[in-house]
Amino acid sequence: MIAPKQRLYIPIILCLILITGSVLYPKFVFAVSDTTDIHSEEARKLLENSLSIVEIDHEIERIGIIQKELEQMQISLQSKITEIEEHIGTRREQAGIILRAYYMGERESLLSLLLSAKSLPEFFRILDFYDLIIQNDQNVLKAYDQEHKQLVSAQNEAARNASQLVEVKDSLIQQRARVIALKDQVDGAIASSSNPEAMTQLIEEFTLYWENVGMYELKRHFRALANAMNNLPTFIQNSKNMLKTNGKEYSITIHEDDLNEFLRSQNEIFNSFAFHFDNGQISAEGKSGNLTLLIEGKYTITNEPENAILFQMEKLVFNRLELPDTTRQALQNEFDMNFYPKQLVSFLKATEVSTEDNILFVKLELDM
16 A cells, blocks of 8 residues: 555656656666677567566466456356256246146146136136136246246356356466566576676666656557547548448548548647558557657458457567567557447448558448
């Protein structure tokens, strides 16, 4: 628990880190300039691996939390199933008695008794008795049916949860193996370097820089991009010739220059950041002070859980260091950079997307 006074210092410290962030990276160069070229492929790979270790460690922590949540959910589901099974036993027996009664014709004898009434008052007394029995039968059968459905639903959910748990545990094992392999590579590279102490210091300082400045800046750019993409449908609607139709088919055509102009109108962070469309790929590159960022990926169509033009990030490079897939996936999960055609026109859905010759083209059709 952070004390109130300490909590007041955190924003101040963070601001100081961000203000001085632009001079931290040169400090790393100075720390090893006499023994190691930080721009060499060897040093770059070493920092890249060390950064991957940090990021995969975060992914392991995240997976560990999910695993605990799933395990707790499984315990709860199993308890629920046991409770339903115990309670449904009586219902099942009652339902069996009723169904056997109908099968054996016992309810038909009640109907015969009704038809054999010798007076109108007797007829209505028997009818009330008959209705009471039939209503009770229906209530018992209905209650059994509902509890049986609850049991099947809980069992299916437990099965899905168990499957997820297996996948999470497998993922945890794989990520731990990746970290161990990367640590072995880093340790080997440090040991074989001309100045192991300087290399170790470089890694420690860069890790500190990444966790306090790098990740903050990365998320700041992605947050701005997600916010801008949320306003893209309005931009397309207000632009001439971007949305076209021949009466049957619709299409969206966006030139990269128009997109970059739109992004810069949304946030000044994109003044030194640009998108490029070519040969089925999307790239975005920018620089802010000593921070450089490169994103590469592509757009694909998805219909689950809704129709969307999904941005799939295939490469993410921060200050010439490629970040691992776990970081790319975490950022995609946190920041929605997809495009949803129904936000543009409610009765349209995307069926095709391509990027060629500086153009993003989207084909749409009626979603009836």
